[in-house]
Amino acid sequence: MARILARLTWNEEVAPGYHLMATEAPEIAAQAAPGQFVHVRVGPSYDPLLRRPFSILRTDKAAGQVWMLVKVVGRGTRLLAGMAPGTTLDVMGPLGHGFPEPPLWDEVVLVAGGVGVAPLIFWADRLQTAFSHVRVVSIYGAATEEALACWLDLAARSDEFYAATEDGSAGEAGLASDALRGLLARRGVGTIYACGPRPMLAACAAAAAEAGVPCFVAMEQWMGCGVGACLGCVVPAAGGGYLRVCSEGPVFAAEALDWEALAR
Ligand SMILES: Cc1cc2nc3c(=O)[nH]c(=O)nc-3n(C[C@H](O)[C@H](O)[C@H](O)COP(=O)(O)OP(=O)(O)OC[C@H]3O[C@@H](n4cnc5c(N)ncnc54)[C@H](O)[C@@H]3O)c2cc1C
Ligand code: FES
Incomplete structure (x- = not known):
């Protein structure tokens, strides 16, 4: 996992309210696996305080780029979507566990x-x-x-x-x-x-x-630290207890989760 001050290199509204964005983050691009996410500070100050998590859409290892698709839903994503290429972003990642491999010939x-x-x-x-x-x-x-x-x-x-x-x-x-x-x-x-x-x-x-x-x-879930320390992202586990989306997920076997409790 790396924390990088990354230059925003691309920001394009590809559908109404959806921004395709790329940052120059070679260490993250080199390590990232599908299903992992980056945790992004959406402004230069501590307001908003919390980082926002975004899935990695693709990486370009040669160019050191990490791509994401941001849907504008609130203040943080609106701030991010309004940033011009050249802006510096504080990005942590890659975080979490990605998708497990399928069996052969699946x-x-x-x-x-x-x-x-x-x-x-x-x-x-x-x-x-x-x-x-x-x-x-x-x-x-x-x-x-x-x-x-x-x-x-x-x-x-x-x-x-x-x-x-x-x-x-x-x-x-x-x-x-x-x-x-x-x-x-x-x-x-x-x-x-x-x-x-x-x-x-x-x-x-x-x-x-x-x-x-x-x-x-x-799973998408509200997050705090993004690294397993604050318990701000827990979801109910099948059979009792909780799982942290940021560190034990965000990818889970469906049977590991308590879907009835999640629906409440
Ligand atoms: C592992 C992970 C991967 C994600 N990947 C993407 C992605 O690729 N692209 C993308 O656009 N978004 C993704 N999200 C969701 C994204 O993080 C939230 O939409 C974002 O943090 C909202 O910030 P905001 O300040 O704009 O919204 P806020 O002002 O904080 O909230 C606006 C609305 O969005 C809801 N919301 C806020 N945070 C979340 C959240 N984490 N999950 C679900 N609903 C939320 C709030 O309840 C509220 O209704 C991901 C979330 C997680 C946990
Ligand atoms: S966000 Fe802090 S433990 Fe998951």
């Missing part, structure tokens, strides 16, 4: 909801380059067609790609988890990896459990 399904597409683009890229024996099926859901930010980056790294939109403006009308259920009803698959809003993850975990398919989820 057919994996990546299920992305909204900005949850970011770590799955990195994972699809890694699967394509380092696990070429694995077949990748991707499902990407968003509210509307224009909110399917970076969909081509996922589609280009998938053997089969499905979009789902809530308003039916692109792909199947409905949720990504509905499209997953449809796929599971049509055929068996090997391993499911999902990242997106919590209800989507719960639906994917339930569908996977019913089909008897291993499922891994990348």
Whole structure:
């Protein structure tokens, strides 16, 4: 893990409210694995105090660049999205545990909801380059067609790609988890990896459990320190107790989490 004062090299609004951003952070680019995240200070002062976590969307080791997709939801992400290339950012990473490898000759399904597409683009890229024996099926859901930010980056790294939109403006009308259920009803698959809003993850975990398919989820959660010290990011574990998203996650086996407690 490194803490770097990184130059912002790219900031482009690729869909309304979604910014594709790159920083020059060679130490992080060299170490990062799909599913890991960076913890970013969103301004030069201590206001806002807490860093904000963002999944790594891809790395360019040769150029030392780390890419992320930022959805503007509040003050911190608005500040970040407003930064011009050349700005210096305080970035920590890579943090957390990434996606576990699939078995040989597996057919994996990546299920992305909204900005949850970011770590799955990195994972699809890694699967394509380092696990070429694995077949990748991707499902990407968003509210509307224009909110399917970076969909081509996922589609280009998938053997089969499905979009789902809530308003039916692109792909199947409905949720990504509905499209997953449809796929599971049509055929068996090997391993499911999902990242997106919590209800989507719960639906994917339930569908996977019913089909008897291993499922891994990348959780988003409010964070403090990002390194396992403050317990600000815990989620309820199956069988009792809590797990820290920042250090024991953000990727968990779906059966490791207590989905009923998470829904409360
Ligand atoms: C491991 C991890 C990876 C993430 N990856 C990405 C990513 O790739 N791209 C991206 O845009 N966002 C990602 N997030 C979520 C992102 O960190 C939050 O959206 C961001 O911190 C919000 O900051 P803010 O100051 O703009 O919003 P705030 O003003 O703090 O909050 C605005 C709204 O967002 C909600 N919110 C705030 N933080 C989180 C959070 N951590 N998880 C869920 N809801 C939250 C609040 O409840 C509130 O409704 C990730 C979160 C985690 C934990
Ligand atoms: S954010 Fe501090 S323990 Fe996870």
